[in-house]
Every structure is written in C-alpha cells, then in structure tokens.
Amino acid sequence: xRPTVHPLPPGTHLLFSQNGKIDHIPLEGYDMKKDDAKxxxxxxxxxxIGVAYDCVEKMVYWTEITSPSISKASIQGGDPxxxxxxxxxxxxxxxxxHLGRTMFWTDSVEDHIEVASLDGSQRRVIIDSDLVNPRxxxxxxxxxxxxxxxxxxxAPKIETAHMDGSNRRVLVKDDLSLPNGLTYDFQxxxxxxxxxxxHKMECMHPxxxxxxxxxAGILYPFGVTxxxxxxxxxxxxxxxxxxxxxxxxxxxxEFQPQKRxxxxxxxxxxxxxxxxxxxxxxx
Amino acid sequence: NxxxxxxxxxxxxxxxxxxxxxxxxxxxxxxxxxxxxxxxGMRCQMCEDGYYGDPLGQSGAxxxxxxxxxxxxxxxxxxxxxDHITGRCLKCLGYTEGDHCQYCQQGFYGNALNQTAGQxxxxxxxxxxxxSGHVNDCHPQTGNCQCLRHVTGRDCSHCEAGFFxxxxxxxxxxxxxxxxxxxx
Numbered sequence: 001x002r003p004t005v006h007p008l009p010p011g012t013h014l015l016f017s018q019n020g021k022i023d024h025i026p027l028e029g030y031d032m033k034k035d036d037a038k039x040x041x042x043x044x045x046x047x048x049i050g051v052a053y054d055c056v057e058k059m060v061y062w063t064e065i066t067s068p069s070i071s072k073a074s075i076q077g078g079d080p081x082x083x084x085x086x087x088x089x090x091x092x093x094x095x096x097x098h099l100g101r102t103m104f105w106t107d108s109v110e111d112h113i114e115v116a117s118l119d120g121s122q123r124r125v126i127i128d129s130d131l132v133n134p135r136x137x138x139x140x141x142x143x144x145x146x147x148x149x150x151x152x153x154x155a156p157k158i159e160t161a162h163m164d165g166s167n168r169r170v171l172v173k174d175d176l177s178l179p180n181g182l183t184y185d186f187q188x189x190x191x192x193x194x195x196x197x198x199h200k201m202e203c204m205h206p207x208x209x210x211x212x213x214x215x216a217g218i219l220y221p222f223g224v225t226x227x228x229x230x231x232x233x234x235x236x237x238x239x240x241x242x243x244x245x246x247x248x249x250x251x252x253x254e255f256q257p258q259k260r261x262x263x264x265x266x267x268x269x270x271x272x273x274x275x276x277x278x279x280x281x282x283x
Numbered sequence: 284n285x286x287x288x289x290x291x292x293x294x295x296x297x298x299x300x301x302x303x304x305x306x307x308x309x310x311x312x313x314x315x316x317x318x319x320x321x322x323x324g325m326r327c328q329m330c331e332d333g334y335y336g337d338p339l340g341q342s343g344a345x346x347x348x349x350x351x352x353x354x355x356x357x358x359x360x361x362x363x364x365x366d367h368i369t370g371r372c373l374k375c376l377g378y379t380e381g382d383h384c385q386y387c388q389q390g391f392y393g394n395a396l397n398q399t400a401g402q403x404x405x406x407x408x409x410x411x412x413x414x415s416g417h418v419n420d421c422h423p424q425t426g427n428c429q430c431l432r433h434v435t436g437r438d439c440s441h442c443e444a445g446f447f448x449x450x451x452x453x454x455x456x457x458x459x460x461x462x463x464x465x466x467x
Contacts, residue, residue, distance in 0.1 A: 042312075045329065
C-alpha cells in the first residue's frame with residue numbers, strides 16, 4: 001500500500017509539512033478556512049522539510065531527510081513520485097521556477113545549491129562555496145532571480161544570484177541571526193524573511209534595499225510564504241501557522257493542527273499561476 | 284468505515300494511548316494521527332526528528348523516544364541532528380566527533396564535554412620547528428605535542444632551561460656559558 005493524495009478543491013491553499021505529512025489550509029480571501037484544513041498526503045515514515053508548489057502542473061514538491069529524497073505529487077490526487085533519490089545528504093529548502101520548469105534546492109550537509117528539471121534530469125550544482133547552513137530558497141521566475149538564506153551563526157546572510165548561479169551577491173548580512181524562512185511576492189516584488197534569532201519578520205525590495213520590519217517578537221519561525229497582503233509562517237514554539245498582515249504588521253490569525261509537533265516548510269498553492277514571462281523565453 | 288453497516292465497521296485505532304487515527308480512503312491504510320510526544324509513523328513506531336529510540340521495540344527492547352544526546356555540541360536550529368533509532372549524532376559542531384559528539388576531532392585537543400564556548404576543542408597547532416611529529420598531532424586531552432630534543436612547551440615552541448637556538452628538525456642546543464662568568 002502506498003500513500004495517496006487527497007485531491008484539493010479549486011482555489012488558493014497553504015501547504016505545509018509536519019512530521020510524516022503534508023497538510024493544507026484553504027484560503028478564503030486572505031483568511032484561513034481552518035475548519036477545512038486537512039492532510040493532503042500522509043508520509044508516516046518520513047520527515048518532510050521543504051515544500052514547494054508548481055502552479056502549472058498543480059504538483060506539490062517536497063524534500064525529506066529520513067532517506068534523503070525529493071518527491072512530488074499532484075494535488076488533484078495521485079501517488080507520490082520520487083524525483084531525486086541519490087547524492088542527497090540533508091535536502092532542506094526547495095523552490096520551483098514554474099516558467100523555466102526547473103527546481104532548486106539547498107543541502108545543509110553538502111553545503112551547496114542544486115538545480116534540476118522537474119523530472120530530476122539535467123541535475124547540476126550551481127552554488128558550492130561560502131555556504132555553511134543553507135536552508136530557505138525561493139525563486140523570482142519572471143526576473144530569473146534566485147534568493148536563499150544561510151543561517152550560519154557566525155555570519156548569517158541572505159543572497160541572490162541569477163538562476164544559473166551567476167551574478168551572486170549578498171543582499172542582507174547585518175542584524176540577522178537565524179533566517180530560517182524566505183518568501184518572494186510576485187505582485188509587490190517584496191522579498192520577506194523570518195528570523196528565529198532576532199525574532200523578526202522583515203521585508204525589502206531586492207533592487208532598492210529598503211529593508212523594513214513587519215513584526216518583532218515572533219517566537220521561533222521556520223518557514224514563510226506570502227499571498228497578497230498576508231504572510232504566513234510556521235512556528236516551532238507555537239506548533240502553528242500564523243498569518244500576519246504585511247501592511248499593519250499585525251498578527252491576524254493562527255492555525256494549530258491537532259497534533260502538537262514541529263511544523264516545517266510552507267508554500268502557497270495558487271489557484272492560477274502569477275502572470276509573467278521568463279527572461280529566457282524572451283531572449 | 285462506518286458506512287458499511289456491520290457491527291465491525293468501527294474498530295479501535297491501533298495506536299498507543301488510544302490516540303486517534305485516520306483511514307486513507309484509496310488504500311484502506313490506517314495511520315495514527317496523534318502519536319504521543321516525540322513519536323511519529325504509521326503506528327507511532329518511530330521517533331520524530333530531534334528524538335531517538337524504538338518506542339514499540341520493533342528492533343529489540345522498547346526504548347522510549349528521547350531527545351538526541353549530543354553533549355550540547357549540535358545546533359538546535361539544525362535538522363536531522365541524530366539517527367532516529369540509534370541516537371548517533373550526525374551533525375557535531377565545535378570540532379567534536381563521536382556518537383554523542385563526545386570527543387575532539389583529530390588535530391584538536393581539550394574536553395568536548397566542557398560547556399563553556401572556546402574551552403572545548405582547540406587546534407593542536409604544534410610549532411612546526413619544535414615538533415618531531417605532525418603539527419596536527421597532539422595528546423587528545425592535554426594537547427601536548429611531540430617535541431624534539433630539549434624542546435618544551437605544550438606546542439613545542441621553546442627550549443628547555445639551559446638550552447637555546449631552536450632549529451627545525453634538530454631541537455635546541457645546550458647553553459655554552461662559561462661557568463666562571465655566569466650568574467647561574
């Protein structure tokens with residue numbers, strides 16, 4: 001017997017991982033429909049960490065550290081498919097370029113960033129230096145940019161590069177501690193992160209460097225995702241998904257699954273892909 | 284499945300402490316959904332990340348899930364810090380190693396169990412001129428390097444009393460003081 005996906009109804013959802021499963025919460029506007037939250041996929045023998053969503057094929061992708069692997073499954077129902085099973089040590093963050101049809105992931109033991117096609121082929125290391133504890137990774141497909149965070153306690157940083165690893169630059173290095181989660185909002189072009197050491201959620205426009213604090217005093221954030229005016233983060237102390245309004249900086253909602261245990265990655269499963277063109281498609 | 288209509292439709296969850304379970308519709312598989320703290324898996328038979336043990340005794344004696352014991356030499360923000368069955372530490376820090384990060388790595392000395400930062404494992408850093416061994420080869424606890432003749436100091440960096448002129452690969456020479464004109 002194998003685990004199977006419980007198909008999701010249409011609309012936008014949050015997908016997040018907890019020990020041995022991936023859950024979803026439907027969104028109604030920006031509100032979490034908590035009563036309709038359900039497990040999408042039981043993976044009882046696995047420790048699922050990173051979660052990403054491909055809006056084109058409506059597939060959820062995840063990283064798993066028990067028998068290190070990357071897998072995917074359709075959220076419209078079906079069985080999980082292994083994508084990568086070899087040469088992984090501790091895959092953590094995962095991100096999808098839905099335009100270029102590629103995926104990117106961090107490995108905190110190999111200390112590198114890799115890219116591969118969504119079927120696992122054409123696999124290649126694109127960043128393999130100056131990484132200590134790489135975790136969160138996120139794409140900006142319309143602009144061909146990649147962002148990632150390294151929570152190295154000696155020198156935490158948030159970096160960017162083109163999707164081929166070129167033009168690598170440090171975006172943020174001051175006043176960071178444990179930047180566990182990153183998200184990029186296509187509409188506002190805002191890069192936001194959560195930090196379990198400074199206990200803050202902050203945002204900036206990568207091109208402008210106009211960094212600003214959204215919330216302070218959050219407990220132990222791990223993953224974060226954005227949708228419209230809201231940011232949603234998972235928290236290890238609260239064992240919950242917490243919604244924050246980016247404009248007011250106020251916490252608006254909390255969802256705590258019945259099972260009290262750590263929540264890891266979180267991703268937004270859009271009803272439709274955000275519109276945009278890939279620079280590769282233009283050139 | 285309560286929809287079949289026989290007395291055996293509802294069966295107790297095969298989970299510890301009468302905790303809840305769910306049946307996967309497509310496969311009929313039953314999964315425990317509310318395992319005791321630290322436990323996970325189809326029947327709560329595994330330990331969660333950050334814990335180790337064998338709570339149902341599947342590969343030997345029952346061993347409740349306990350937090351990974353790595354002597355404070357792992358980072359609590361890291362994932363997969365120990366093997367979820369044996370508890371072997373997988374991500375030792377501070378130049379420590381061993382199943383519980385209890386030793387200093389080769390080339391380092393000190394006490395891996397010392398909880399004061401900076402006091403744990405320090406590099407051997409033997410003086411290349413004064414050592415007869417390798418610069419990374421020292422006593423794991425004391426840090427004493429293997430010194431050349433008449434060379435002393437933990438890292439073999441100076442001459443014994445009465446000796447001078449530390450020469451690489453040779454050691455120190457005896458002082459040639461005239462007994463009549465010397466104060467000592």
